[in-house]
Amino acid sequence: MASAVGKTLWVIAEGYIPAHSQASTPQLMSHETMCMLNAGDAPAQVSVMVYFADGDPVGPYRLTVPPRRTRHICFNDLVDPQPIPPDTEFASVIESDVPIVVQHTRLDSRQAALALMSTVAFAQS
Amino acid sequence: MASAVGKTLWVIAEGYIPAHSQASTPQLMSHETMCMLNAGDAPAQVSVMVYFADGDPVGPYRLTVPPRRTRHICFNDLVDPQPIPPDTEFASVIESDVPIVVQHTRLDSRQAALALMSTVAFAQS
Amino acid sequence: MASAVGKTLWVIAEGYIPAHSQASTPQLMSHETMCMLNAGDAPAQVSVMVYFADGDPVGPYRLTVPPRRTRHICFNDLVDPQPIPPDTEFASVIESDVPIVVQHTRLDSRQAALALMSTVAFAQS
Amino acid sequence: MASAVGKTLWVIAEGYIPAHSQASTPQLMSHETMCMLNAGDAPAQVSVMVYFADGDPVGPYRLTVPPRRTRHICFNDLVDPQPIPPDTEFASVIESDVPIVVQHTRLDSRQAALALMSTVAFAQS
Numbered sequence: 001m002a003s004a005v006g007k008t009l010w011v012i013a014e015g016y017i018p019a020h021s022q023a024s025t026p027q028l029m030s031h032e033t034m035c036m037l038n039a040g041d042a043p044a045q046v047s048v049m050v051y052f053a054d055g056d057p058v059g060p061y062r063l064t065v066p067p068r069r070t071r072h073i074c075f076n077d078l079v080d081p082q083p084i085p086p087d088t089e090f091a092s093v094i095e096s097d098v099p100i101v102v103q104h105t106r107l108d109s110r111q112a113a114l115a116l117m118s119t120v121a122f123a124q125s
Numbered sequence: 126m127a128s129a130v131g132k133t134l135w136v137i138a139e140g141y142i143p144a145h146s147q148a149s150t151p152q153l154m155s156h157e158t159m160c161m162l163n164a165g166d167a168p169a170q171v172s173v174m175v176y177f178a179d180g181d182p183v184g185p186y187r188l189t190v191p192p193r194r195t196r197h198i199c200f201n202d203l204v205d206p207q208p209i210p211p212d213t214e215f216a217s218v219i220e221s222d223v224p225i226v227v228q229h230t231r232l233d234s235r236q237a238a239l240a241l242m243s244t245v246a247f248a249q250s
Numbered sequence: 251m252a253s254a255v256g257k258t259l260w261v262i263a264e265g266y267i268p269a270h271s272q273a274s275t276p277q278l279m280s281h282e283t284m285c286m287l288n289a290g291d292a293p294a295q296v297s298v299m300v301y302f303a304d305g306d307p308v309g310p311y312r313l314t315v316p317p318r319r320t321r322h323i324c325f326n327d328l329v330d331p332q333p334i335p336p337d338t339e340f341a342s343v344i345e346s347d348v349p350i351v352v353q354h355t356r357l358d359s360r361q362a363a364l365a366l367m368s369t370v371a372f373a374q375s
Numbered sequence: 376m377a378s379a380v381g382k383t384l385w386v387i388a389e390g391y392i393p394a395h396s397q398a399s400t401p402q403l404m405s406h407e408t409m410c411m412l413n414a415g416d417a418p419a420q421v422s423v424m425v426y427f428a429d430g431d432p433v434g435p436y437r438l439t440v441p442p443r444r445t446r447h448i449c450f451n452d453l454v455d456p457q458p459i460p461p462d463t464e465f466a467s468v469i470e471s472d473v474p475i476v477v478q479h480t481r482l483d484s485r486q487a488a489l490a491l492m493s494t495v496a497f498a499q500s
Contacts, residue, residue, distance in 0.1 A: 035138040052445060089410070228369065243356070370496065
């Protein structure tokens with residue numbers, strides 16, 4: 001079912017890792033996530049370039065989404081080639097060798113009351 | 126009016142059912158919803174496949190959206206072939222035999238102050 | 251500038267008017283909004299059909315967006331042919347005789363801490 | 376990588392600058408943002424027209440996004456030709472001479488508990 005769903009080039013123009021959290025559990029820590037679905041039968045080799053307001057882009061960050069799997073990748077957890085600094089505006093371009101779908105979600109718990117946002121990323125057509 | 130509005134293949138790359146709620150009323154329980162509109166004159170036979178980070182996809186979940194009706198389907202309520210576990214990342218692919226429109230909304234009331242997010246799902250074109 | 255921006259057929263598959271608010275000011279009342287931009291030089295004659303889970307669609311609600319103007323229409327304020335009941339799931343199809351852009355936003359203040367969501371509506375292409 | 380990502384004409388049909396904030400830090404002040412990514416090798420010359428419910432559009436506001444950079448532009452900070460009034464509904468059309476990607480985000484901290492929303496802007500195709 002749906003073996004070639006999605007696109008190979010995605011953009012998240014908004015990115016921001018809150019510098020702190022007021023979280024009672026790990027699930028409620030502030031996080032910035034790219035949710036990827038590979039509904040196909042081959043592994044997706046994904047490269048992420050991260051762009052900043054000041055200074056050159058960093059990357060590629062490389063990761064794999066296995067066939068028929070989803071991965072919710074937290075920008076907070078990217079470390080190679082280098083971590084993304086908190087409290088800094090960024091954007092990202094996501095390329096995959098096979099079609100995937102990318103959705104962007106942030107949970108912000110800088111205050112005791114969390115806030116959420118989500119949008120399907122921009123797909124180049 | 127608008128008898129063939131929408132697409133037949135939709136993707137929600139983000140999915141997560143919060144494990145608990147602090148809700149004073151049923152409407153404020155944490156929920157993860159796919160809102161579907163069938164503006165056409167024939168029933169929409171819809172199949173939903175749910176993908177996980179670990180383990181094979183589950184489904185299809187089958188449901189019908191009557192003609193000229195909307196259905197706001199809560200992932201929490203899907204039981205056949207099996208319930209979706211809470212506190213687990215998932216994604217979904219939604220196929221319909223006639224054009225529909227799908228929007229994804231989450232209400233998170235794990236804290237006393239609820240959070241909301243919504244996005245039109247990705248439509249394969 | 252940009253005289254034919256947008257599309258003529260839009261869908262908001264998610265709709266819900268919270269039944270109550272905890273709001274200290276009118277701006278913080280719960281509301282469900284379709285934000286329309288008519289960047290062109292002619293008035294946009296807009297028809298909105300509202301779909302429900304149970305019962306036939308209602309409408310058309312007719313409204314005009316003047317040239318080079320935006321209108322943020324609150325579903326709460328639609329009265330002709332009939333008001334939309336609160337605490338009821340609905341969806342809407344928006345047709346215009348000239349291209350417009352439609353974005354969907356909800357402010358939910360059923361709890362003391364408001365929640366927000368927004369997404370560009372689905373545009374039929 | 377990805378030197379011509381995006382589109383040259385974008386629309387944010389929803390715009391609103393909350394009139395006040397309850398913010399403990401500058402990052403938590405209410406703001407309305409257009410996040411732009413220029414992943415290409417040439418500077419992006421961007422013109423923003425702002426539309427209102429009453430009165431003629433204002434602009435263009437002119438800004439530049441350097442090559443391989445992102446800029447998160449706060450509507451609150453636009454001053455030339457004139458500031459955008461708070462507590463007023465608006466919409467915006469964003470044109471660039473090279474492809475960019477635009478995402479719309481609002482942080483609302485009128486109440487102690489902040490709310491967030493985000494969506495990829497509408498891209499004219």
